[in-house]
Amino acid sequence: MFQEVSTRADFPGMELEVRRFWKEQDVFNRSVRQRQGRPAFVFYEGPPTANGLPGIHHVLARAMKDLFPRYKTMRGFYSERKGGWDTHGLPVEIEVEKQLKLNGKQDIERYGVEAFNKLCRESVFKYINEWAEMTEQMGFWVDLEHAYRTYDTSYMESVWWILKQLWDKGLLYEGFKVVPYCPHDMTPLSSHELGLPGGYKDDVEDPSVYVKFALEDEPNTFFLAWTTTPWTLPGNVALAVGLDIPYVRVRQGDEHYILAKARLSILQGDYEVEADVDAKDLLGKRYKPLYEYLVPDKPAFFVVDANFVSTEDGTGIVHTAAAYGVDDLELSLQKGIPVRHVVDLQGRFRPEVEPFAGLFVKKADPKIIDDLTKRGLMYRAETIRHTYPFCWRCGWPLLYYAVTSWFIKTTAVKGQLIRNNNAIDWVPPYIKSGRMGNWLESLVDWSLSRWRYWGTPLPVWKCEKCDDRRCIGSVAELGLTLEADLHRPYIDRVTLPCEKCGGVMRRVPDLIDVWFDSGAMPVAQYHYPFENEDVFKAHFPADFIAEGLDQTRGWFFSLLAEATMLFDQSSYKNVICTNLVLDKQGRKMSKSLKNTVDPIEIMSKFGADATRWYFYASVAVGNEYRFDPSAVQDVVRRFLLILWNTYYFFTNYARLDGFQPGGEPVPVGQRALLDRWLLAELAAVINDVEGALDAYDPNSSARRLEAFVLDLSTWYVRRSRRRFWKSESDADKRSAYQTLYQVMVALSQMLAPFMPFISETIFQNLAARKNGQPDSVHLTDWPVAAPEWSDEELRRQMSAVRRLVATGLAARNAAGIKVRQPLRAVTIADRPLQADLEAILLEELNIKAARYQGQGGDLTLDTEISEELKLEGLARDLVRKIQELRKQSGFAVEDRIRLFYQGDGILAEALERWRDYIATETLAVAVARGGAPDGASTETLKIEGHDLTVSVVRVAAR
Numbered sequence: 034m035f036q037e038v039s040t041r042a043d044f045p046g047m048e049l050e051v052r053r054f055w056k057e058q059d060v061f062n063r064s065v066r067q068r069q070g071r072p073a074f075v076f077y078e079g080p081p082t083a084n085g086l087p088g089i090h091h092v093l094a095r096a097m098k099d100l101f102p103r104y105k106t107m108r109g110f111y112s113e114r115k116g117g118w119d120t121h122g123l124p125v126e127i128e129v130e131k132q133l134k135l136n137g138k139q140d141i142e143r144y145g146v147e148a149f150n151k152l153c154r155e156s157v158f159k160y161i162n163e164w165a166e167m168t169e170q171m172g173f174w175v176d177l178e179h180a181y182r183t184y185d186t187s188y189m190e191s192v193w194w195i196l197k198q199l200w201d202k203g204l205l206y207e208g209f210k211v212v213p214y215c216p217h218d219m220t221p222l223s224s225h226e227l228g229l230p231g232g233y234k235d236d237v238e239d240p241s242v243y244v245k246f247a248l249e250d251e252p253n254t255f256f257l258a259w260t261t262t263p264w265t266l267p268g269n270v271a272l273a274v275g276l277d278i279p280y281v282r283v284r285q286g287d288e289h290y291i292l293a294k295a296r297l298s299i300l301q302g303d304y305e306v307e308a309d310v311d312a313k314d315l316l317g318k319r320y321k322p323l324y325e326y327l328v329p330d331k332p333a334f335f336v337v338d339a340n341f342v343s344t345e346d347g348t349g350i351v352h353t354a355a356a357y358g359v360d361d362l363e364l365s366l367q368k369g370i371p372v373r374h375v376v377d378l379q380g381r382f383r384p385e386v387e388p389f390a391g392l393f394v395k396k397a398d399p400k401i402i403d404d405l406t407k408r409g410l411m412y413r414a415e416t417i418r419h420t421y422p423f424c425w426r427c428g429w430p431l432l433y434y435a436v437t438s439w440f441i442k443t444t445a446v447k448g449q450l451i452r453n454n455n456a457i458d459w460v461p462p463y464i465k466s467g468r469m470g471n472w473l474e475s476l477v478d479w480s481l482s483r484w485r486y487w488g489t490p491l492p493v494w495k496c497e498k499c500d501d502r503r504c505i506g507s508v509a510e511l512g513l514t515l516e517a518d519l520h521r522p523y524i525d526r527v528t529l530p531c532e533k534c535g536g537v538m539r540r541v542p543d544l545i546d547v548w549f550d551s552g553a554m555p556v557a558q559y560h561y562p563f564e565n566e567d568v569f570k571a572h573f574p575a576d577f578i579a580e581g582l583d584q585t586r587g588w589f590f591s592l593l594a595e596a597t598m599l600f601d602q603s604s605y606k607n608v609i610c611t612n613l614v615l616d617k618q619g620r621k622m623s624k625s626l627k628n629t630v631d632p633i634e635i636m637s638k639f640g641a642d643a644t645r646w647y648f649y650a651s652v653a654v655g656n657e658y659r660f661d662p663s664a665v666q667d668v669v670r671r672f673l674l675i676l677w678n679t680y681y682f683f684t685n686y687a688r689l690d691g692f693q694p695g696g697e698p699v700p701v702g703q704r705a706l707l708d709r710w711l712l713a714e715l716a717a718v719i720n721d722v723e724g725a726l727d728a729y730d731p732n733s734s735a736r737r738l739e740a741f742v743l744d745l746s747t748w749y750v751r752r753s754r755r756r757f758w759k760s761e762s763d764a765d766k767r768s769a770y771q772t773l774y775q776v777m778v779a780l781s782q783m784l785a786p787f788m789p790f791i792s793e794t795i796f797q798n799l800a801a802r803k804n805g806q807p808d809s810v811h812l813t814d815w816p817v818a819a820p821e822w823s824d825e826e827l828r829r830q831m832s833a834v835r836r837l838v839a840t841g842l843a844a845r846n847a848a849g850i851k852v853r854q855p856l857r858a859v860t861i862a863d864r865p866l867q868a869d870l871e872a873i874l875l876e877e878l879n880i881k882a883a884r885y886q887g888q889g890g891d892l893t894l895d896t897e898i899s900e901e902l903k904l905e906g907l908a909r910d911l912v913r914k915i916q917e918l919r920k921q922s923g924f925a926v927e928d929r930i931r932l933f934y935q936g937d938g939i940l941a942e943a944l945e946r947w948r949d950y951i952a953t954e955t956l957a958v959a960v961a962r963g964g965a966p967d968g969a970s971t972e973t974l975k976i977e978g979h980d981l982t983v984s985v986v987r988v989a990a991r
Contacts, residue, residue: 034691038684042357042677044669045638048790052169054797057660060809061174064106065113067812073266077104077177077575077605078587080183080551081118084128084159087167088622089630089660090581095173095567095607096645097579097654097731102555103786104726105173105576107815113572116180117554120157120489122547123218123426129153129487136485137379138219146486146522153522154184165630171641172789180560183489186515190508191557192491192550195230197506199598200493204442205481209372211359212480214422214434216393220484222424222476222547224467228586240398241417243299243348243411245290246272249319254289256320256336257412259299259347261419263401264394267324267386268354268375271367277340278349281309290412291315293349301413303634312338316524323410326386328591329371337368356435359477372435380432382876407751424830438482439491439543445984446597447476453593453603460687460729461655479594481545488544490524492710498536503529552591570737574602577656577729607729609654617661617772635662643787649735649787657698672739673791676780679746680795683773686757689927692770695804699768701821705756706869708772709824710831711749715776716742716818717828722783723815735787738780745776748835752873758927758956774799779816830867832872841878848896854906856880858895860988861934862887879909907940907976908947912954914974915983920954922970922988932957933965933984940974940981958988 055061057236060265071226072973078098081091102112126141129152141149168175191836198830199205212221226232240263245255256272274280279294283304291310292299304460318336322328341360341597342351355372361911365372375386382389382397389397405411422431459465482491492505507515511527516523521544556562561569574596580588589608596604615621616628623629636644646668652658686692701712718741725734754898756769778800785792789811796810841859845852858876866874866884875883880894898906919930932955934944941962944951948960965971973982 035684035688037688038681038798040678040681040963042674044642044673044791045637046169046261047794048172048641051790051793052172052791053811055132058808060811061467064174064809064811065111068106068109068111071109071111072736073571074102074105074112074577075572075575076112076114077554077592078115078117078180079578079580079584080119080181080554082119082124082157083161083164084124084156085123086160087164087632088633091167092171092632092644093611093638093648093658094167094580094615095171096622096648097611098175099171099645099789100731100786101172101577101726101729103789104815107782107785107811108815109814114175115285115558116175116177117558118157118180118182118268119183119547119551120154120184121544121550121847122483123220123485125153125157126218126485126487127426128159129156132156136547137217141486150487150520150522155510157184163633169371170633170636171645177325181554183547183557184520186508186517186519187560187563188550188553188557189489189519190515190561190563192489192545193508195553195556195595195599196492196545197208197504199441200504200506200563202598204445204586204598205493206440206441206442207437207502208438208478209362209432209435210438210478210480211362211430211435213422214436215427215429215431215570216378216434217427218424218455218485219378221434221480221482225472225479225548225586225590225850226425226546227422227431229425229471229582230583232424233420233422235420235493236418237421238418240402240406241415241422242402243412243414244323244352244382244405245288245412246320246352247410248321249321251289253287254291255412256293257290257299257348258350258352260352261400261417262357262394264376264382265354265357265403266352266405267326267389267599268373269323269383270355270370270373270387271289271328271353271368271462272320272336273339273342273351273353273364274312274315274336275340275344275349276312276338278312278342280312280315282307282310283682291350293344295344296348299348299413304711307545307772311811322384323405326406327373327375327383329373331369334369337364337370339364357433361434362435364454373579374435376432376434384625394432394831420820436482438484439493439541439545441479441481441594441598443479443594443598444476446594447473449597449601450476450593453601457593457603457605457799458607458729461609461653461681463655464582464585468582468590472586472590479546479549481549482543483546484542485544488520489550489713490519490521491541491543491545493541493543494529494538495541496531496534496538499531499534499879501531501533501873503538506922548587548591549595551588551618552595555592555596571823573600573604575605577609578605579611581608582612585610609729609731612657614660615657617659618666619657621657622660622824630660630662635665638662639665639669640673641656642790643673646672646735646788649855650739651729652663653732654730654972656954672742673788675746676784676791677740679742679750680777682750682757683770683777686927687770687774690762690766690770694771694774696767696769696771699764701819703764704772705765706827706873707749708768710827710882711745711772711776712822713824713828714744714880715779716822717825719783719816719818720781723868726786731787737790738787739781743782745780749773752876757763781810782813782816785810785813830870831873834866834870836878837874838877841874841880841894844892844894845878848894850894850896852879854879854898855909856894857897857899857902859881860884860886860893860895862889862891864888904939904943904946907943907979908951909912910976911940911944911947911981912951913976913977914972915951915985917953918970918972918983918985921972922987924985927956929956929958929988931986931988932960933969933986934960934962935964935982936980938979938981940976940979946982955985957985 100112106112189572214221243259248254253578281294282291285304315336322334352359355361356374380394382392384390402414494503531538555573559565559569592604643665647665719735722734754770781792781795793810800806801808859880952960969984969986971984
């Protein structure tokens, strides 16, 4: 016997009960174990950092991550779901700095690296309880008991092994390059970190200045050059021109300027073109340095040619500061121009640059502009709004700064990276050749070094005596074990004898990019190659990963790059790339805007199923989510409650009739047309949802299921109600029960990967431990449609009928005739429908007969209403009003009543004329004129200006 179901669904409370059941019965682990020995479906968990609170966007990512392993498990695959935690890097350090009220590296070193890193280790899991609560509350099944942690020695040793492989292949090297550099955190960053949230800011105001460089041998003659970074001008070493660009010399007053002919528009006021100038004639020309601080001891301050010079902006002459631009440094090294720093590692001018000594470069900009203006060397000074890079962690403006640090030669495997990326199935597909493909086409070497404290140390030792280098690939090479802590400062105390000269080798001070840590997880989570070789091979590559769009140049790239360099293949086959979760106005969520959303609060109010469904069904993957709590509430209203009411309808009538699902099934061919249609639709929806999920398309599959539930409720159940209401238990009633039961069980199985809680609740009541079924929907197989269910012709015909119904209802509306008013006939310009389909059409439109004439599918109503039709329409209105009175009186849907009425006129006439119909529809065992007994519910009904007093008395439950 089924348990009674309440009309009032408490989804959050229900979900709590389901979570208790899962925990008590160990359902997650059983679901994995029961598929052991079957083909694997490998999922990689992108490791979050638990030193920050989870946000609503984490529910989005985890909803996607949970959906597909659940689905694939039901399809018979063995899918372990090993969790992971990202435990290193600046996010952790910054939190500890705030906690200790430290400001920068000097403060950290004064505090002590050992003590600082101890606090970093402790803070990593500051919000682990909140993460665990969110994970459990949303039903994300992931193995956190055996989760990998990037700070574990076993994990770090595997990372070292990877770096040793790259070293042996000549892909890990030390170089002097201009890189994005954070002067606050005093560490270089990698170019792919600029693509992370906060990496670039739009509409940033900066100076836009046109500067005059005086030629040494031509009085009052100047090269004009443009820059948006005046702070780089004290570091100028050369000017660059383009050999294919025409230049001119112009006169304004007593001064002469050289610039590109195509850029004359930047000049202010009248001017005279004195001569055309060939770029070749400019090469080697010397000019006076703007500042004579830290002047190089090798030739500088002359004109060179460069292929990056253009006339799209500026003057066609490029100011070159070798240490502060990628192109600048490359050009200077190529031309033999000396490179020197006028700015220190904190982004402040060195003491030798006297006017600006100690000033942060951005604060020095206005002072430099003022100084050059006073000296007559500023042609124009304005401002510009443009996109500028910022540190994605601390928010400081980045500098492009030349440093000696360690790099991975990703450019050497660019072709393989592009090839392997093309082999990945991206969702949405345009990311492959768009955001990811474009990124790979413009690839630069990976800036690996981080000059910080809490992270994986770069395992390179350097001889103090002969400068020989050695890369370590295991703890054993250092005489250590897995019990050792490989973090700073302990690892910095480990020395090695130099095999070349016998000197002492010490580790270089660098840590590695935290993204290299996370990209190593396919290998490092299993401590490969030191152990678990078979386990690693069985779990590489992943069938599926999912994260946000920002991870294209983060985790997605590091996974791809490391696997390509190690194994010449990608480490994942399919990837879902979700877009941003914005607020309802389309703004990014931030504490400053006070528009952040607590995911636990949302799920506690509306339920995890509704929250998950919002992310599956609202937009296609790749589009932005405009999140608002009311949108989740709308999911409850327009989907979950419709599903719940259908479940309620079935269970309560099945309880009343004592329906047992194990009885002899009515053959499909002998079932009513509506039953056969519903089974045909079920077969189609199983196939469609399978196809969409196999293509990693959660949106299409969710919307297909939602449409099916709506059809089930508004078409099948609505049209079948009388079959469940009737007293006699005949084959037709048994067919209706069996059909709806089959559909509800299959529906609970299809919904299980999407909405694991309500699906479990429905399955528990309807099918668990019945007829050989397991105790959880998540231990069942994905439903398989019986061959006899499929009937595409019936689906097509029913679809045609429903279109005709919609057209007919629109025609009624246009004519101002309500549906409860019967009409004599409808004329359809098409071939005749078969009888049972025609009967559905006529009943839906409340029309007595159909005529078929012509073609084209048009529909015409006979709108003439006879007296008999008028009475029948009023009878239908009476039924509706009496049903409302029953509901107001607190009667159950199955309660029988006695009906009394008082009054005369057309409403009384309609009731008497249609007494049997009204009795059947309202479950009235008797209909009588006159006063009602005490205790009856009474109301005077008003219909089209007429009155009739009716009373209802409950007789007994059926």
